[in-house]
Amino acid sequence: MIDWKQYLERAKDLGFSAAAVMNAADLVIVPEYRKYCEENLCGNYNKLPACPPQSGTVEEMTAHVRSCRTALILQTELTSEENMDAACRNAKHHHNVLTEKLLDCMKQDGIDEILMMGAGPWKCHSCMSAYCVDAQKMADAVHMTCWADDGKIRLFSLLLTRE
Numbered sequence: 001m002i003d004w005k006q007y008l009e010r011a012k013d014l015g016f017s018a019a020a021v022m023n024a025a026d027l028v029i030v031p032e033y034r035k036y037c038e039e040n041l042c043g044n045y046n047k048l049p050a051c052p053p054q055s056g057t058v059e060e061m062t063a064h065v066r067s068c069r070t071a072l073i074l075q076t077e078l079t080s081e082e083n084m085d086a087a088c089r090n091a092k093h094h095h096n097v098l099t100e101k102l103l104d105c106m107k108q109d110g111i112d113e114i115l116m117m118g119a120g121p122w123k124c125h126s127c128m129s130a131y132c133v134d135a136q137k138m139a140d141a142v143h144m145t146c147w148a149d150d151g152k153i154r155l156f157s158l159l160l161t162r163e
Contacts, residue, residue, distance in 0.1 A: 002070070051127075
């Protein structure tokens with residue numbers, strides 16, 4: 001049995017703004033979101049193995065999510081700056097590094113078969129967008145803010161397990 005409280009504390013210690021646990025079955029998948037990947041706004045479509053179409057179809061990726069039981073949601077808040085594009089890229093990188101550190105902790109504790117969704121593609125890990133996860137509904141489910149008129153950008157990543 002996974003001690004989720006321990007991982008929530010580790011997430012805070014690593015520097016995440018917020019962390020929460022939810023039932024992975026409650027993640028809302030919106031297949032129509034794949035069009036955002038296809039529009040290639042991030043520039044990674046059909047370039048990285050972690051991005052569509054190489055990462056898999058919506059159905060294949062949804063099956064990966066649905067094979068999991070629990071989702072650990074990780075959030076980092078970024079205050080807007082003049083050069084937001086560069087700040088956001090750096091923040092996504094940092095957020096993904098922290099997510100991978102927590103993933104490594106979980107693996108060292110004997111938890112395997114962890115599905116990581118990054119704040120943008122990261123190494124072999126796809127982002128939440130590629131999985132068509134509705135971030136707003138996810139954030140609402142765990143009482144986190146996703147979008148607000150407060151000058152902050154919020155980045156999310158997920159670690160999903162079968163336990």
